[in-house]
Amino acid sequence: MSTRRVVITGLGLVTPLGVGVSTTWKNLLAGKSGLISTTTLPNYTKDGWDQIPSKVIGKVPEGSISEGKWNENDHFEKGELRRLALFSQYGLVATKEALDDSKLDYSNSNKQRIGVAVGSGIGSFHDMYDNAEGYSNGGYKKVQPLFVPKLLTNMAAGNISIKYGFQGPLHSVSTACATGLHAIGDAFNFIKNDYADVMVCGGTESSIHPLALAGFSRARSVTTEFNDIPEEASRPFDAARNGFVLGEGCGIVILETLEHALKRGLTEDDIYAEVKGYGLSGDAHHITAPLENGDGAYLSMKMAVERSGIEPNQVDYINAHATSTIIGDRAENNAINHLFNVSTSNSSSPPLSISGTKSSIGHLLGAAGAVESVFTIKSIKDSIIPPTLNLHDIGKHDDDDPSKFNVFDYVPNVAKSKNINYALCNSFGFGGVNSSICFSKFN
Ligand SMILES: *[C@@H]1O[C@H](CO)[C@@H](O)[C@H](O)[C@H]1NC(C)=O
Ligand SMILES: *[C@@H]1O[C@H](CO)[C@@H](O)[C@H](O)[C@H]1NC(C)=O
Ligand SMILES: *[C@@H]1O[C@H](CO)[C@@H](O)[C@H](O)[C@H]1NC(C)=O
Ligand SMILES: *[C@@H]1O[C@H](CO)[C@@H](O)[C@H](O)[C@H]1NC(C)=O
Numbered sequence: 001m002s003t004r005r006v007v008i009t010g011l012g013l014v015t016p017l018g019v020g021v022s023t024t025w026k027n028l029l030a031g032k033s034g035l036i037s038t039t040t041l042p043n044y045t046k047d048g049w050d051q052i053p054s055k056v057i058g059k060v061p062e063g064s065i066s067e068g069k070w071n072e073n074d075h076f077e078k079g080e081l082r083r084l085a086l087f088s089q090y091g092l093v094a095t096k097e098a099l100d101d102s103k104l105d106y107s108n109s110n111k112q113r114i115g116v117a118v119g120s121g122i123g124s125f126h127d128m129y130d131n132a133e134g135y136s137n138g139g140y141k142k143v144q145p146l147f148v149p150k151l152l153t154n155m156a157a158g159n160i161s162i163k164y165g166f167q168g169p170l171h172s173v174s175t176a177c178a179t180g181l182h183a184i185g186d187a188f189n190f191i192k193n194d195y196a197d198v199m200v201c202g203g204t205e206s207s208i209h210p211l212a213l214a215g216f217s218r219a220r221s222v223t224t225e226f227n228d229i230p231e232e233a234s235r236p237f238d239a240a241r242n243g244f245v246l247g248e249g250c251g252i253v254i255l256e257t258l259e260h261a262l263k264r265g266l267t268e269d270d271i272y273a274e275v276k277g278y279g280l281s282g283d284a285h286h287i288t289a290p291l292e293n294g295d296g297a298y299l300s301m302k303m304a305v306e307r308s309g310i311e312p313n314q315v316d317y318i319n320a321h322a323t324s325t326i327i328g329d330r331a332e333n334n335a336i337n338h339l340f341n342v343s344t345s346n347s348s349s350p351p352l353s354i355s356g357t358k359s360s361i362g363h364l365l366g367a368a369g370a371v372e373s374v375f376t377i378k379s380i381k382d383s384i385i386p387p388t389l390n391l392h393d394i395g396k397h398d399d400d401d402p403s404k405f406n407v408f409d410y411v412p413n414v415a416k417s418k419n420i421n422y423a424l425c426n427s428f429g430f431g432g433v434n435s436s437i438c439f440s441k442f443n
Contacts, residue, residue: 002192007442008272009261010102010254011374012094012202014070016058016247016361020097023068025378027360028386029415033231034058034361035245038213048210054217055227056234057208058247058362060090083146084159085124086206090250090367091156092163095200099164102254104198105264106164115168115196116161117187118204118252119179121366121429123153125207153366156204156250168196174366176429177321179203180251181369185278185437187255197260202370204250213246222246223324234363235390236322236356237329237410239397244323247362251370253377268442273380276310276422276438279303283432296434297321297335301424304436305339310422312340315352315438317385317423319376322356323363329356330400332426337404353418355411359389369427373437376425380441385416 013020016034017027027034035058038049049055063069072081075093084092095118099106106114127150134142149155154172161170169190173182180203187201216222223243226233234245261271281303283296305312318336322329340352357375364371379385391412395405409416422440 002194004192004194005258006188006191006255006275007258007261008253008275008377009256009266009270010098010104011272011377012096012098012101012252013250013371013374014060014090014094015249015364015371016060018061018068019065019070019093020068021374028357028375029384031387031389031413031415032360033389034061035230035233037227037230052210052214052217053224054213054222056223056230056245057213058245058364059208060249085127085150085155087120087124087204088156088159090206091118091204091252092159094202094204094250094252095160098200098252098254103270104254111165112167113197114166115170115187115190115199116157116166117169117171117173117183117190117199117201118157118160119173119183119366120153120156120204121174121176121179122205122207123155124151125209125212127151129209129211160200166200175433176431177363177365177368178427178429178433178435179366179369180371181373181425181427181435181437182280184253184255184370184373185280185435188275188278191255191257198254198256200252200254202250202252203367205365205367206248207365208246208248216246221325232390234324234359236320236324236359236388237333237394237405238391239393241324241326241329241397243325244358245362247364249361249364249367249371251367251374253370253373271442273377273439274442276440277304277306277308278437279307280435283434285432296432297332297426297428298338300434300436301335301339301426304424304438308422308438308440315340315422315424316418316420317379318352318354319372319423319425320354320356321426321428323358324356326397326399333395333404337407341407351407351409353385353409353411353416355385356388357386359391360386369425369435372427373425376423376439380420380423380439383417383419385411385418387411387413387415389413
């Protein structure tokens, strides 16, 4: 296998906890929630939110960038805005933050060796809806010229490549809720295999739309039990968990070879972490429901650990996919038990820590794996693990097997300081997709 080492040198975020890595991270560690009720939206009745049984969403907060919030006019000119779907806007804003953070002097770099791999699960739901409505009411003339390019899931990647002139691999995976993690893993492979020296990678999503929430409600994927207390609606591994919360946002990561980073003068301090191993598999079972024993997730985690050249008991932390659904969290927990139980049940070593950060921001679909990778990377760098909020009765749902939940530390409700050498981030998607990446402390 290639000996090229791949490190992380820049991060960018747009999330329901704020715009920018520092705002989001501070709020996440403080146990804040980015979830709100749809009843607070300006056109609640007019847009039909009122008819949807699920009322909680994770929306990027609106306001000025100086307070770490979202206002499109802080980032784009009017003419530009008309041409950019919201998910592309999030992608461009998080990319700018990540590139600035990396201090990469891209105008004086070989741009054919810099690539972009940014995916989206759904693309522009809003453009799809508006044009369908326009066409249905007014026919051909009501279809916007930019309709097709704006809705394509790879357009955020295209926009990023055009804006910065990056001519390396231009890729965009779309594997539902595993998109963001697959994007980072695939970018890692492009660098490993010498297709590029630097990759801008991650996932972006902006599907907070009444039709999308109606669809997820019909599929019974989203929770309806906590409509009056939105901040308690997402509760991975808790007895009262009952479905996920639809969120939006973007996570971008700058990957490059260690050699490239050192050559341009970065020091150990500038490097966040190293990408060690990538694992991917399929449950081969059902489009939305997991295999009870968690086989797919077991395979992807095992592959990520093996390809990192380590033993399972060297993993200190897992940022779980944990969407807060009854069967999904249970299956993932079963898979983690399968791979880690025996090797970590050594009382002289601290237990494996697992946290479900969707408890704070909801499920960002195609952006989830990228945003959660940023959280995992920050955890390694800062030696602190963000909490699983609303976790009061661990694994006590009627269908849970409590013996499978008493082995690990689920970091309930309060962030926890811990030295992390190796951490996994998990992401799974509709269609039966399972994926994991192992990151490590850089030294
Ligand atoms: C609410 O509806 C009005 C009237 O259609 C529209 O102008 C406005 O942009 C809408 N606001 C939001 C936040 O969607
Ligand atoms: C971004 O993509 C849109 C089409 O979706 C295009 O009209 C626009 O010119 C692009 N902007 C940049 C900066 O690439
Ligand atoms: C593997 O991914 C599928 C698709 O999202 C998911 O239903 C299943 O829960 C995952 N496997 C485990 C064990 O979590
Ligand atoms: C338990 O962990 C300690 C410290 O990590 C190690 O020295 C010891 O060999 C382990 N014991 C077993 C039975 O694995």
